[in-house]
Amino acid sequence: MDVQWEDQQKINEYSKLDNRLTDYELEIKSLNERKEDLDDLEMELELADEDDELMYKVGDCFVLLKQEEIMPRLESDKDKLSDQIASLETKQSDMSKRMEELKAYLYGKFGRDSINLERK
Amino acid sequence: MKLEFPDYRNPRGIPQAPFIDSVDDLCKDIEDASELVSELQQLFQKYQLMQAATTQRSRGLESKIPDLRKSLESVEFLMQQKSQFKTRYELNDTVYATAVVDPVDTVWLWLGANVMLEYPISEAETLLKTKLEDATSGLEKCTEDLEFLRENITTVEVNTARVINWRVTKSKHGIK
Numbered sequence: 001m002d003v004q005w006e007d008q009q010k011i012n013e014y015s016k017l018d019n020r021l022t023d024y025e026l027e028i029k030s031l032n033e034r035k036e037d038l039d040d041l042e043m044e045l046e047l048a049d050e051d052d053e054l055m056y057k058v059g060d061c062f063v064l065l066k067q068e069e070i071m072p073r074l075e076s077d078k079d080k081l082s083d084q085i086a087s088l089e090t091k092q093s094d095m096s097k098r099m100e101e102l103k104a105y106l107y108g109k110f111g112r113d114s115i116n117l118e119r120k
Numbered sequence: 121m122k123l124e125f126p127d128y129r130n131p132r133g134i135p136q137a138p139f140i141d142s143v144d145d146l147c148k149d150i151e152d153a154s155e156l157v158s159e160l161q162q163l164f165q166k167y168q169l170m171q172a173a174t175t176q177r178s179r180g181l182e183s184k185i186p187d188l189r190k191s192l193e194s195v196e197f198l199m200q201q202k203s204q205f206k207t208r209y210e211l212n213d214t215v216y217a218t219a220v221v222d223p224v225d226t227v228w229l230w231l232g233a234n235v236m237l238e239y240p241i242s243e244a245e246t247l248l249k250t251k252l253e254d255a256t257s258g259l260e261k262c263t264e265d266l267e268f269l270r271e272n273i274t275t276v277e278v279n280t281a282r283v284i285n286w287r288v289t290k291s292k293h294g295i296k
Contacts, residue, residue, distance in 0.1 A: 012274055058193055063208075
Protein backbone atom coordinates (compact mmCIF):
# COMPACT_ATOMS: atom_id res chain seq x y z
CA MET A 1 0.00 0.00 0.00
CA ASP A 2 1.30 3.43 -0.92
CA VAL A 3 1.62 5.93 1.90
CA GLN A 4 -0.34 9.09 1.10
CA TRP A 5 0.92 12.61 1.79
CA GLU A 6 -1.47 13.20 4.72
CA ASP A 7 -0.29 10.00 6.34
CA GLN A 8 3.35 10.83 5.73
CA GLN A 9 2.75 14.20 7.41
CA LYS A 10 1.26 12.44 10.42
CA ILE A 11 4.21 10.08 10.61
CA ASN A 12 6.56 13.07 10.42
CA GLU A 13 4.67 14.87 13.14
CA TYR A 14 4.75 11.81 15.35
CA SER A 15 8.47 11.44 14.91
CA LYS A 16 9.01 15.14 15.63
CA LEU A 17 6.98 14.96 18.84
CA ASP A 18 8.76 11.80 19.90
CA ASN A 19 12.12 13.56 19.56
CA ARG A 20 10.91 16.61 21.41
CA LEU A 21 9.54 14.48 24.20
CA THR A 22 12.95 12.89 24.70
CA ASP A 23 14.54 16.35 24.94
CA TYR A 24 11.94 17.50 27.44
CA GLU A 25 12.39 14.40 29.58
CA LEU A 26 16.11 15.06 29.83
CA GLU A 27 15.55 18.70 30.67
CA ILE A 28 12.96 17.93 33.33
CA LYS A 29 15.29 15.36 34.84
CA SER A 30 18.17 17.81 35.10
CA LEU A 31 15.91 20.54 36.54
CA ASN A 32 14.58 18.13 39.13
CA GLU A 33 18.11 17.17 40.13
CA ARG A 34 18.97 20.82 40.51
CA LYS A 35 15.90 21.34 42.64
CA GLU A 36 16.85 18.45 44.90
CA ASP A 37 20.28 20.00 45.32
CA LEU A 38 18.68 23.25 46.41
CA ASP A 39 16.45 21.39 48.85
CA ASP A 40 19.50 19.72 50.40
CA LEU A 41 21.20 23.07 50.50
CA GLU A 42 18.30 24.59 52.35
CA MET A 43 18.47 21.86 55.00
CA GLU A 44 22.20 22.36 55.48
CA LEU A 45 21.75 26.08 55.64
CA GLU A 46 19.28 25.82 58.48
CA LEU A 47 21.96 24.09 60.52
CA ALA A 48 24.52 26.81 59.87
CA ASP A 49 25.45 29.40 62.47
CA GLU A 50 23.45 32.57 61.94
CA ASP A 51 26.48 34.83 62.18
CA ASP A 52 28.69 32.81 59.85
CA GLU A 53 29.40 34.26 56.49
CA LEU A 54 28.94 31.66 53.80
CA MET A 55 30.22 31.67 50.27
CA TYR A 56 27.31 31.90 47.91
CA LYS A 57 27.90 31.54 44.20
CA VAL A 58 26.71 34.40 42.05
CA GLY A 59 27.64 34.08 38.39
CA ASP A 60 31.26 32.90 38.42
CA CYS A 61 32.34 34.19 41.80
CA PHE A 62 31.59 33.58 45.44
CA VAL A 63 30.03 36.25 47.59
CA LEU A 64 30.21 36.16 51.35
CA LEU A 65 26.69 36.35 52.70
CA LYS A 66 24.92 35.62 55.96
CA GLN A 67 22.36 32.88 56.24
CA GLU A 68 19.47 35.35 56.39
CA GLU A 69 20.62 36.94 53.13
CA ILE A 70 20.96 33.62 51.37
CA MET A 71 17.58 32.19 52.32
CA PRO A 72 15.42 34.55 50.23
CA ARG A 73 17.70 34.02 47.22
CA LEU A 74 17.41 30.32 47.61
CA GLU A 75 13.63 30.53 47.83
CA SER A 76 13.36 32.62 44.70
CA ASP A 77 15.72 30.26 42.81
CA LYS A 78 13.58 27.33 43.89
CA ASP A 79 10.36 29.04 42.81
CA LYS A 80 11.82 29.78 39.40
CA LEU A 81 12.83 26.15 39.01
CA SER A 82 9.42 24.87 40.05
CA ASP A 83 7.74 27.15 37.50
CA GLN A 84 10.05 25.95 34.77
CA ILE A 85 9.40 22.30 35.62
CA ALA A 86 5.63 22.85 35.75
CA SER A 87 5.54 24.58 32.38
CA LEU A 88 7.61 21.82 30.77
CA GLU A 89 5.37 19.16 32.25
CA THR A 90 2.25 20.85 30.84
CA LYS A 91 3.84 20.93 27.37
CA GLN A 92 4.86 17.33 27.80
CA SER A 93 1.37 16.12 28.60
CA ASP A 94 -0.13 18.10 25.68
CA MET A 95 2.35 16.45 23.38
CA SER A 96 1.63 12.99 24.75
CA LYS A 97 -2.07 13.53 24.08
CA ARG A 98 -1.42 14.51 20.47
CA MET A 99 0.88 11.52 20.05
CA GLU A 100 -1.82 9.17 21.30
CA GLU A 101 -4.23 10.59 18.70
CA LEU A 102 -1.69 10.15 15.92
CA LYS A 103 -0.87 6.66 17.13
CA ALA A 104 -4.52 5.60 17.13
CA TYR A 105 -4.96 6.98 13.62
CA LEU A 106 -1.81 5.46 12.17
CA TYR A 107 -2.31 2.03 13.74
CA GLY A 108 -5.90 2.09 12.49
CA LYS A 109 -4.73 2.87 8.99
CA PHE A 110 -1.67 0.66 8.62
CA GLY A 111 -2.13 -2.00 11.30
CA ARG A 112 0.40 -2.96 13.92
CA ASP A 113 2.32 -5.19 11.53
CA SER A 114 3.27 -2.42 9.11
CA ILE A 115 4.16 0.39 11.44
CA ASN A 116 5.82 0.52 14.84
CA LEU A 117 5.27 3.55 17.05
CA GLU A 118 6.38 2.21 20.42
CA ARG A 119 9.05 4.04 22.34
CA LYS A 120 12.33 2.26 22.71
CA MET B 121 12.11 16.13 -15.35
CA LYS B 122 11.34 18.70 -12.71
CA LEU B 123 10.03 18.11 -9.22
CA GLU B 124 7.23 20.47 -8.36
CA PHE B 125 7.75 22.25 -5.09
CA PRO B 126 4.77 23.08 -2.90
CA ASP B 127 4.34 26.78 -2.08
CA TYR B 128 4.91 26.38 1.64
CA ARG B 129 8.05 27.78 3.20
CA ASN B 130 8.70 27.79 6.92
CA PRO B 131 9.07 31.19 8.68
CA ARG B 132 12.81 31.27 7.88
CA GLY B 133 12.13 30.61 4.20
CA ILE B 134 13.15 26.95 4.06
CA PRO B 135 11.12 25.39 1.24
CA GLN B 136 9.04 22.31 1.88
CA ALA B 137 10.07 19.24 -0.08
CA PRO B 138 7.70 17.87 -2.72
CA PHE B 139 6.05 14.56 -1.93
CA ILE B 140 5.54 12.11 -4.75
CA ASP B 141 2.10 10.59 -4.33
CA SER B 142 2.38 8.27 -7.25
CA VAL B 143 5.63 7.50 -9.06
CA ASP B 144 3.60 5.93 -11.88
CA ASP B 145 1.91 9.22 -12.69
CA LEU B 146 5.07 11.25 -12.42
CA CYS B 147 7.12 8.92 -14.60
CA LYS B 148 4.54 7.77 -17.09
CA ASP B 149 6.20 9.61 -19.97
CA ILE B 150 9.80 8.77 -19.28
CA GLU B 151 11.91 5.72 -19.91
CA ASP B 152 14.69 6.32 -17.45
CA ALA B 153 14.16 7.59 -13.90
CA SER B 154 17.83 8.18 -13.14
CA GLU B 155 17.47 11.90 -13.76
CA LEU B 156 14.72 12.03 -11.16
CA VAL B 157 16.81 10.04 -8.71
CA SER B 158 19.75 12.39 -9.06
CA GLU B 159 17.46 15.38 -8.65
CA LEU B 160 16.18 13.89 -5.41
CA GLN B 161 19.69 13.14 -4.24
CA GLN B 162 20.73 16.72 -4.85
CA LEU B 163 17.75 17.92 -2.85
CA PHE B 164 18.70 15.54 -0.06
CA GLN B 165 22.20 17.00 0.04
CA LYS B 166 20.86 20.55 0.17
CA TYR B 167 18.72 19.73 3.17
CA GLN B 168 21.62 17.98 4.86
CA LEU B 169 23.82 21.03 4.33
CA MET B 170 21.19 23.27 5.89
CA GLN B 171 20.84 20.82 8.74
CA ALA B 172 24.58 20.92 9.45
CA ALA B 173 24.67 24.72 9.39
CA THR B 174 21.62 25.04 11.65
CA THR B 175 22.97 22.46 14.10
CA GLN B 176 26.15 24.46 14.40
CA ARG B 177 24.28 27.70 14.99
CA SER B 178 22.12 26.06 17.61
CA ARG B 179 25.20 24.71 19.45
CA GLY B 180 26.68 28.21 19.46
CA LEU B 181 23.56 29.64 21.04
CA GLU B 182 23.34 26.79 23.52
CA SER B 183 26.77 27.63 24.87
CA LYS B 184 26.10 31.38 24.87
CA ILE B 185 22.92 31.23 26.95
CA PRO B 186 24.44 30.03 30.28
CA ASP B 187 27.15 32.72 30.02
CA LEU B 188 24.55 35.42 29.50
CA ARG B 189 22.53 34.06 32.43
CA LYS B 190 25.54 34.23 34.72
CA SER B 191 26.37 37.78 33.65
CA LEU B 192 22.80 38.86 34.19
CA GLU B 193 22.75 37.16 37.60
CA SER B 194 25.90 39.01 38.65
CA VAL B 195 24.64 42.37 37.41
CA GLU B 196 21.32 41.89 39.20
CA PHE B 197 23.22 41.01 42.36
CA LEU B 198 25.29 44.18 42.09
CA MET B 199 22.12 46.22 41.65
CA GLN B 200 20.74 44.88 44.91
CA GLN B 201 23.86 45.55 46.93
CA LYS B 202 23.44 48.90 48.66
CA SER B 203 26.42 48.46 50.95
CA GLN B 204 29.93 47.06 50.82
CA PHE B 205 30.26 43.30 50.40
CA LYS B 206 33.06 40.76 50.36
CA THR B 207 33.71 38.29 47.60
CA ARG B 208 36.05 35.49 46.57
CA TYR B 209 36.53 36.05 42.90
CA GLU B 210 38.41 34.10 40.31
CA LEU B 211 41.62 35.99 39.72
CA ASN B 212 42.65 33.48 37.11
CA ASP B 213 41.70 29.88 36.32
CA THR B 214 41.75 28.05 39.69
CA VAL B 215 43.17 31.08 41.53
CA TYR B 216 40.79 32.88 43.87
CA ALA B 217 41.35 36.10 45.80
CA THR B 218 39.26 38.09 48.25
CA ALA B 219 37.95 41.50 47.39
CA VAL B 220 35.78 44.06 49.11
CA VAL B 221 33.38 45.66 46.66
CA ASP B 222 31.83 49.07 47.22
CA PRO B 223 28.35 49.66 45.85
CA VAL B 224 28.58 50.55 42.19
CA ASP B 225 26.35 52.28 39.74
CA THR B 226 28.22 51.38 36.58
CA VAL B 227 29.64 48.13 35.23
CA TRP B 228 31.85 47.29 32.29
CA LEU B 229 30.52 44.91 29.69
CA TRP B 230 32.73 42.99 27.32
CA LEU B 231 31.02 43.44 23.99
CA GLY B 232 33.31 41.22 21.98
CA ALA B 233 35.64 42.25 19.14
CA ASN B 234 38.08 43.57 21.78
CA VAL B 235 35.67 46.21 23.00
CA MET B 236 34.64 46.82 26.59
CA LEU B 237 32.20 49.56 27.45
CA GLU B 238 31.01 51.14 30.67
CA TYR B 239 27.26 51.11 31.28
CA PRO B 240 25.02 52.49 34.01
CA ILE B 241 24.05 49.33 35.84
CA SER B 242 20.36 49.42 34.92
CA GLU B 243 21.26 49.82 31.24
CA ALA B 244 23.63 46.90 31.53
CA GLU B 245 20.81 44.84 32.97
CA THR B 246 18.46 45.78 30.12
CA LEU B 247 21.11 45.03 27.54
CA LEU B 248 21.89 41.62 29.01
CA LYS B 249 18.20 40.79 29.30
CA THR B 250 17.62 41.66 25.65
CA LYS B 251 20.63 39.61 24.60
CA LEU B 252 19.42 36.66 26.63
CA GLU B 253 15.92 36.89 25.15
CA ASP B 254 17.34 37.12 21.64
CA ALA B 255 19.54 34.10 22.21
CA THR B 256 16.66 32.08 23.70
CA SER B 257 14.25 32.91 20.90
CA GLY B 258 17.01 32.32 18.34
CA LEU B 259 17.56 28.88 19.81
CA GLU B 260 13.84 28.14 19.64
CA LYS B 261 13.81 29.08 15.97
CA CYS B 262 16.84 26.91 15.32
CA THR B 263 15.13 23.96 16.97
CA GLU B 264 12.02 24.57 14.88
CA ASP B 265 14.10 24.73 11.71
CA LEU B 266 15.91 21.53 12.63
CA GLU B 267 12.61 19.74 13.13
CA PHE B 268 11.33 21.06 9.81
CA LEU B 269 14.52 20.01 8.04
CA ARG B 270 14.31 16.53 9.51
CA GLU B 271 10.75 16.17 8.26
CA ASN B 272 11.78 17.20 4.79
CA ILE B 273 14.75 14.88 4.80
CA THR B 274 12.38 12.03 5.64
CA THR B 275 10.06 13.08 2.79
CA VAL B 276 12.93 13.14 0.31
CA GLU B 277 14.14 9.75 1.52
CA VAL B 278 10.67 8.27 1.07
CA ASN B 279 10.49 9.76 -2.42
CA THR B 280 13.89 8.40 -3.39
CA ALA B 281 13.08 4.92 -2.11
CA ARG B 282 9.84 4.93 -4.06
CA VAL B 283 11.40 5.99 -7.32
CA ILE B 284 14.15 3.40 -6.98
CA ASN B 285 11.63 0.66 -6.20
CA TRP B 286 9.58 1.74 -9.14
CA ARG B 287 12.61 1.52 -11.41
CA VAL B 288 13.48 -1.94 -10.13
CA THR B 289 9.94 -3.24 -10.70
CA LYS B 290 9.89 -1.72 -14.14
CA SER B 291 13.16 -3.24 -15.27
CA LYS B 292 12.00 -6.66 -14.02
CA HIS B 293 8.92 -6.37 -16.18
CA GLY B 294 11.11 -5.23 -19.05
CA ILE B 295 13.08 -8.50 -18.88
CA LYS B 296 9.92 -10.55 -18.91
